[in-house]
Amino acid sequence: MKKLINKPGDVVREALAGMASAHADLIKVDLEQQIIVRKDAPLQNKVALISGGGSGHEPLHGGYVGYGMLDAACPGAVFTSPVPDQMLTATHAVNGGAGVLYIIKNYTGDVMNFEMAAELAATEGIEVASVITNDDVAVQDSLYTAGRRGVGVTVLLEKIVGGLAETGAPLSQVADLARKVNSQGRSMGMALTSCTVPAAGKPTFELGEDEMEIGIGIHGEPGRRRTRLTTAAEITEILTNPVIEDLGLKAGDEVLAMVNGMGGTPLLELYIVFNELQRILQGKAISITRSLVGNYITSLEMAGCSITLLRLDKQLQKYWDAPVHTPALRWGR
Amino acid sequence: MPVTNKDILHWLQRSTQVLHENNAFLTQLDSAIGDADHGSNMDRGFSAVITKISGMQEADIGTLLKTVGTTLVSTVGGASGPLYGTAFLRAGMATAGKQHLEGAEIVAMFEAAVEGIKARGKAQAGEKTMLDAFIPALEAGKQAQLEQVPVTELLQRMAGSAESGMKATIDLLATKGRASYLGERSIGHQDPGATSSWLILQALADTVAS
Structure with a gap:
């Protein structure tokens, strides 16, 4: 294992300490409880947004804490859900009286831990709503799986819903918009290499020089199938077509397109993928009216990418364009 | 001979040791169909358990x-975390105030734990989860109890069935869980x-046998 770390057991704590000093103007970090909180929290009469999940997906979620996005993030150990204590502490830290929305990626552990936190918060009389993201078309949404995973749409949802929450909208409206964003977005990812969990010390799976894994998630877990490596043009087709089909996109639709790096792929290659994506969508008369290219929801040092398409309407576009100021996303302010 | 609160303490210590020794093995199993963290998570959790219960020699089993x-x-x-946590919480509720457990109480304790896991995980037998070790173990325990075998044998049979279930x-x-994304x-x-x-x-069977 070759990593820029001190000790595997200290990775999350030391990275959080680094974030705290690098972004002291935007966030407060409680190293003991392992939570990241917006600097000016709690904000009175604003619905507070909390998300969390395993570490290793940076900048998700801690990098999205700040104006116009999350109020708090709860990072767990690498690829491991945080615990209910963290979520409850975060809830106390950001609750300004207008209620709290938990944004949960659909993984068994995340869902169960947030569920326990919500039960605890409810016993204290704190109003909590939860929304689960499940946009990964690589997973069949059936009784025979844990359901689709929450991936790229989570980033877009945190931004858009954060924009609405900033206007002082009530919890029910904020939660409704969150469900709407989740229902209008889909993603699919692929890997060129595996990744190494620091505590494990070796790659989670092996991929040959001429192989790629299609339909991966964001935890170094293997995907749906392994195939021979091919060109960026073909890979983009493989990822995009199921997304278009699942969303039922048709000529004239407008989308926000995100080409996301898994952590180990250069921007140079991500832009090649975006170019192919643009070509595919243009061929179907679907227009990309907003875009995001870069490493936004990663899987440690995995090489590869994911494509997310979100069907836009005026409301979604308005809150996507709204000002945001966080460590990892900033515009308009 | 019933299982005493001292036995339970020793069981927890032995479990901690066994999970620590099997950290890499569990993580290796998890690498194949999950996300390579089960060994380190269990090791971390039980290390914390040992610290927490170190001063609890006189505490009741619940x-x-x-x-x-x-x-x-x-x-x-x-x-x-939620699954094992819920299992132990339910087991603790089923044994509240007890200083020792007879066979029937052991079976009742595991029944409560299994019900907790099913409820938290919305899972049942045959889905390739921890329940596939726990449910056969519980059934073996019930059968052993019907046959009125000694507690040591009851626990050995439970562990044996858990092992077959695991295999x-x-x-x-x-x-269920992350392995379900892999399908076939x-x-x-x-x-x-x-x-x-x-x-x-x-670890429980071995603790009570020794």
Whole structure:
């Protein structure tokens, strides 16, 4: 294992300490409880947004804490859900009286831990709503799986819903918009290499020089199938077509397109993928009216990418364009 | 001979040691069909448990097990934290105030734990999860209780059935948890959660036998 770390057991704590000093103007970090909180929290009469999940997906979620996005993030150990204590502490830290929305990626552990936190918060009389993201078309949404995973749409949802929450909208409206964003977005990812969990010390799976894994998630877990490596043009087709089909996109639709790096792929290659994506969508008369290219929801040092398409309407576009100021996303302010 | 609160303490210590020794093995199993963290998560959780219960020599079994449950929920994370945490919390509720457990009480304790896991995980037998070790163990315990065998043998039979159940997960298709994303590719791998469940049950049988 070759990593820029001190000790595997200290990775999350030391990275959080680094974030705290690098972004002291935007966030407060409680190293003991392992939570990241917006600097000016709690904000009175604003619905507070909390998300969390395993570490290793940076900048998700801690990098999205700040104006116009999350109020708090709860990072767990690498690829491991945080615990209910963290979520409850975060809830106390950001609750300004207008209620709290938990944004949960659909993984068994995340869902169960947030569920326990919500039960605890409810016993204290704190109003909590939860929304689960499940946009990964690589997973069949059936009784025979844990359901689709929450991936790229989570980033877009945190931004858009954060924009609405900033206007002082009530919890029910904020939660409704969150469900709407989740229902209008889909993603699919692929890997060129595996990744190494620091505590494990070796790659989670092996991929040959001429192989790629299609339909991966964001935890170094293997995907749906392994195939021979091919060109960026073909890979983009493989990822995009199921997304278009699942969303039922048709000529004239407008989308926000995100080409996301898994952590180990250069921007140079991500832009090649975006170019192919643009070509595919243009061929179907679907227009990309907003875009995001870069490493936004990663899987440690995995090489590869994911494509997310979100069907836009005026409301979604308005809150996507709204000002945001966080460590990892900033515009308009 | 009933199981005493001292036995339970020793069981928890032995479980901690066994999970620590099997950290790399559990993580290796989890690498194949999950996300390579089960060994380190269980090791971290039980290390915290040992610290928490170190001064609890006189505590009743229910208090001990509830402490284990809350500690695991607070330290393990992932799916294992809520699942094992809920199992120990329910086991603690079923044994509240008790200083020792007869065969029937042991079976009742595991029945409560299994019901807790089913409820938290919305899972049942045959889905390639920890329940595939726990449910056969519970059934063996019930049968042993009907036959009025000594507690040591009851626990050995439970551990034996947990082990068979664990091995049987190799041929199962995962329909819960992260392994379910693999579909057919989950077949051929032993479930890490069923494996840690067997290790913990075997530790109990070994503790009471020695």
